[in-house]
Amino acid sequence: MFGFCVLASSANADETLTRARALFKALPESAQEASQLDPIDQNRIDLGRALYFDPRLSASGTHSCNSCHNLALGGDDNRADSVGHGWQSAPRNAPSILNSVFNEARFWDGTVANLERRAMGPVRTGVELSNTVDQIERTIGSMPQYVDWFAAAFPNEAGPVSFENTARAIEAFKSTLITPSRFDSYLNGEEGALSPEEIEGLALFIDKGCAVCHNGINFGGHDYYPFGVFEDPDADAQAIGYRARFVVTETVVDDRVFRAAPLRNVALTAPYFHAGSVWELEAAVGIMADTQLGERMTDLEVSKITAFLKSLTGTFIPLEYPLLPVETSTTPRPSEEVLPY
Amino acid sequence: MFGFCVLASSANADETLTRARALFKALPESAQEASQLDPIDQNRIDLGRALYFDPRLSASGTHSCNSCHNLALGGDDNRADSVGHGWQSAPRNAPSILNSVFNEARFWDGTVANLERRAMGPVRTGVELSNTVDQIERTIGSMPQYVDWFAAAFPNEAGPVSFENTARAIEAFKSTLITPSRFDSYLNGEEGALSPEEIEGLALFIDKGCAVCHNGINFGGHDYYPFGVFEDPDADAQAIGYRARFVVTETVVDDRVFRAAPLRNVALTAPYFHAGSVWELEAAVGIMADTQLGERMTDLEVSKITAFLKSLTGTFIPLEYPLLPVETSTTPRPSEEVLPY
Numbered sequence: 001m002f003g004f005c006v007l008a009s010s011a012n013a014d015e016t017l018t019r020a021r022a023l024f025k026a027l028p029e030s031a032q033e034a035s036q037l038d039p040i041d042q043n044r045i046d047l048g049r050a051l052y053f054d055p056r057l058s059a060s061g062t063h064s065c066n067s068c069h070n071l072a073l074g075g076d077d078n079r080a081d082s083v084g085h086g087w088q089s090a091p092r093n094a095p096s097i098l099n100s101v102f103n104e105a106r107f108w109d110g111t112v113a114n115l116e117r118r119a120m121g122p123v124r125t126g127v128e129l130s131n132t133v134d135q136i137e138r139t140i141g142s143m144p145q146y147v148d149w150f151a152a153a154f155p156n157e158a159g160p161v162s163f164e165n166t167a168r169a170i171e172a173f174k175s176t177l178i179t180p181s182r183f184d185s186y187l188n189g190e191e192g193a194l195s196p197e198e199i200e201g202l203a204l205f206i207d208k209g210c211a212v213c214h215n216g217i218n219f220g221g222h223d224y225y226p227f228g229v230f231e232d233p234d235a236d237a238q239a240i241g242y243r244a245r246f247v248v249t250e251t252v253v254d255d256r257v258f259r260a261a262p263l264r265n266v267a268l269t270a271p272y273f274h275a276g277s278v279w280e281l282e283a284a285v286g287i288m289a290d291t292q293l294g295e296r297m298t299d300l301e302v303s304k305i306t307a308f309l310k311s312l313t314g315t316f317i318p319l320e321y322p323l324l325p326v327e328t329s330t331t332p333r334p335s336e337e338v339l340p341y
Numbered sequence: 342m343f344g345f346c347v348l349a350s351s352a353n354a355d356e357t358l359t360r361a362r363a364l365f366k367a368l369p370e371s372a373q374e375a376s377q378l379d380p381i382d383q384n385r386i387d388l389g390r391a392l393y394f395d396p397r398l399s400a401s402g403t404h405s406c407n408s409c410h411n412l413a414l415g416g417d418d419n420r421a422d423s424v425g426h427g428w429q430s431a432p433r434n435a436p437s438i439l440n441s442v443f444n445e446a447r448f449w450d451g452t453v454a455n456l457e458r459r460a461m462g463p464v465r466t467g468v469e470l471s472n473t474v475d476q477i478e479r480t481i482g483s484m485p486q487y488v489d490w491f492a493a494a495f496p497n498e499a500g501p502v503s504f505e506n507t508a509r510a511i512e513a514f515k516s517t518l519i520t521p522s523r524f525d526s527y528l529n530g531e532e533g534a535l536s537p538e539e540i541e542g543l544a545l546f547i548d549k550g551c552a553v554c555h556n557g558i559n560f561g562g563h564d565y566y567p568f569g570v571f572e573d574p575d576a577d578a579q580a581i582g583y584r585a586r587f588v589v590t591e592t593v594v595d596d597r598v599f600r601a602a603p604l605r606n607v608a609l610t611a612p613y614f615h616a617g618s619v620w621e622l623e624a625a626v627g628i629m630a631d632t633q634l635g636e637r638m639t640d641l642e643v644s645k646i647t648a649f650l651k652s653l654t655g656t657f658i659p660l661e662y663p664l665l666p667v668e669t670s671t672t673p674r675p676s677e678e679v680l681p682y
Contacts, residue, residue, distance in 0.1 A: 055418075061419055061420050072394055072395070072663050073396075077402065319661070321412060323657060326608065327419060329620070
């Protein structure tokens, strides 16, 4: 009887792997493979790393990309809302930068406008870095070391120092921020990379319907869904007043529509949901079951799904903290001016 | 005649080296040699590095030691005043952390109270990190990875997780932040490490009296002097209203007394003076000559001294950006509460 159970369990595990392979995708091995951009090179990645950590991309000289998407903390800031220029709050919970190169893949159309919007939107947002295109170009252009780095990273361009290339360099760096996890080893066929409990959690994640929205390479991050399909989230989780995707579409039905959050490294990126209203992963799983699936899960089911989600915590290879170019007499000085949101 | 001039110049250069050796001191080779603390080990240094970069040492979860003493920017923040909790301004220009292990050497008396004051004062200051001893200990104690790291860094202690040990670990890390420069090579006898102009600048630095206050291993950083010995600085440079060392001594004559700034890496750490009022190194040298030495220097003299000061820019070995411990359900959440200054 015992032998039969093990056999059955093993058959189920095989079936789970087969189903998982149809829904999810393992991370690629290299940054180049990860990147949907032009061929990238180390000069561009190194430049992007410097820019990513450079607080002089903000008007005040205090906020860098890394301030809210902190690579020491799983690529986010572990706050409900982020603190930006003038101690203003950004209106959404900061998502992790890790593996985010894959998030907007289907919206990626290769145009400059989109690239700028993705990498450099926060730089120009009043409540975030509150800077301007002109000032960023003047800041970078005032430091000979940056000018050299841009020339090396964009060798065939007449005027390599530009806002657009700043975005492109940061994108190149971002494409290196990939965190393969035990789940990827499992998907790639390594037996035993997941524990039996985690495999059961994965099966539940598929069976219960979580994977309808949270699928693909990042377990989400590629489409928008209403928050509260079956049941309204409580007021705290919902953060009433947030207008969600309505802001983009100006369609009333989108008033509570948000991107399905990518779930890689989710165990590192509390608090959860668009408003960062929930700090416990188990609680977030329970709320999702209630509101999105219309099903009250048992504690054991929540516990297994949570165990599976923790297997998505990846390995991040520590990187070198950059030494940034020295300012000169023409570098714009820190400004307290607050730009409109 | 030309040969004679070279000979004379060379003799002057030798004399300058001899005089420099009497006034200044080269940096040590190792962190242990630099440290005036107990023997330090790599576990303690690594722990200190993590704590140095951890924004959860601040009440808001946004500010780390590195926010204002940024190792990518010469160990400071390139702002006149720093931005702290609630976007408040710290009342002084942030000094560089680089080589700062040597700064207070003469005040170091080995007591815990002093260690806490040095490394952890900003953590508890309302306008800086605005945190409390209790909350810091609870924050660290809530993360098993930190508990393990503290146990490894302080192996013979019953309760290694403490505010005091947090300070000791940061001190251990700080003692590794040493930046040998071309000047050190020169002082150690390497001919040609400084250019003739830099050596002339060094001779002027000594002859004009700069080295009366700016001497020792850090060219300053070890004693206090009035700002405005011969002449009042103009209102901007003076930043009237700052009470200077009066705050400590409560002695009226100390109302305009400040620490002589250490000058290593000074070319990286604009703006200058206690209020960060001056952005150009040449201008700062000129103001110092006027106010502290009662002497209007020629542009050429200022230029040579500035060239010499730039030879104090050291080599900083890039370090690994840490991966910080993951929060748990008992980790104190970010707080907006502002503690008194």
